[in-house]
Amino acid sequence: MQSFEQRAKELLQSLEGLPTVPDVMLKVNREIGSPSATARSLAAIIRNDPSLVAAVLRAANSPIYRGRYAETTSIQNAVARLGFKEVGRIVTSVSLIRTFEGLGSGIDHKAFWYHSVTTGIATGIFRRYSTRKQEMETIEAESAFVAGLLHDIGILLMDQYFPEELALVKSTASKLHIPLAQAERAALDTDHGRIGAMLLRRWSIPEEVVSAVAWHHDPDLAPPEHRRIAQIVHLADFICVNQAIGDTGEGLYEGFSEGAWHDLGLSVSDVESMLEEVRTEADRSEVIATV
Numbered sequence: 001m002q003s004f005e006q007r008a009k010e011l012l013q014s015l016e017g018l019p020t021v022p023d024v025m026l027k028v029n030r031e032i033g034s035p036s037a038t039a040r041s042l043a044a045i046i047r048n049d050p051s052l053v054a055a056v057l058r059a060a061n062s063p064i065y066r067g068r069y070a071e072t073t074s075i076q077n078a079v080a081r082l083g084f085k086e087v088g089r090i091v092t093s094v095s096l097i098r099t100f101e102g103l104g105s106g107i108d109h110k111a112f113w114y115h116s117v118t119t120g121i122a123t124g125i126f127r128r129y130s131t132r133k134q135e136m137e138t139i140e141a142e143s144a145f146v147a148g149l150l151h152d153i154g155i156l157l158m159d160q161y162f163p164e165e166l167a168l169v170k171s172t173a174s175k176l177h178i179p180l181a182q183a184e185r186a187a188l189d190t191d192h193g194r195i196g197a198m199l200l201r202r203w204s205i206p207e208e209v210v211s212a213v214a215w216h217h218d219p220d221l222a223p224p225e226h227r228r229i230a231q232i233v234h235l236a237d238f239i240c241v242n243q244a245i246g247d248t249g250e251g252l253y254e255g256f257s258e259g260a261w262h263d264l265g266l267s268v269s270d271v272e273s274m275l276e277e278v279r280t281e282a283d284r285s286e287v288i289a290t291v
């Protein structure tokens, strides 16, 4: 009999109208990476997209970003106020959130993206606290952020295209008090990480992002060349679940990989300050996730 993974692969390959990587997101990030980028040049790209204009203005005028500044209606001022890095995160998040808007009506999207954006931002915190500096430099901050942002999209895909299977594994997980990914592996021989990765593989995004999404629940099994980024996403996800930041409907969690903690050279003495930073970033990501 055909495996569920094979069935999912064939269905996802045959579907028309599946989300595609947003063009404006690529344009903005390309511009941010260019040495000639200015608030004006970024504003010029964002200006063509009304919903991004609204998102960037709302973020810049939200209490957490606004600070002592007066309210602004200028997209260029908003970009200058937020800074390129933050604009990149907002544009990436909002474009991807919008891309998946129509998928998974059984999922609370607001809670889903609050969890996902915070996980994306938390990857930066783990990168920074890791003592394996040389290894961390080989991982693009943007790749880790996007992997964190998209790590659970397999749940949206399953809710949309395999609602019966998802309902079944969810009820098994809650009956047996086991994590969702474990119930998925037992019943379907795959998990939502690998289902999400199938879609991302169709996008021309770096393989390290695809791998990190695929292995976020089993980071130590990721291919060696992408293991560190998978471990970062795994720990970032764990800390958000542990702190009850958002909810993707996964319920219980299996704890975290000690191998990941060890391989990243993290220190127990840093846990308190890392948690503090995650909580601060969660406030920002709540703004981003709801714009």
Ligand SMILES: [Fe+2]
Pocket: 151, 152, 181, 192, 193, 216, 217, 250
């Ligand atoms: Fe997950």
Ligand SMILES: [Fe+2]
Pocket: 115, 119, 151, 152, 237, 248
């Ligand atoms: Fe998650």
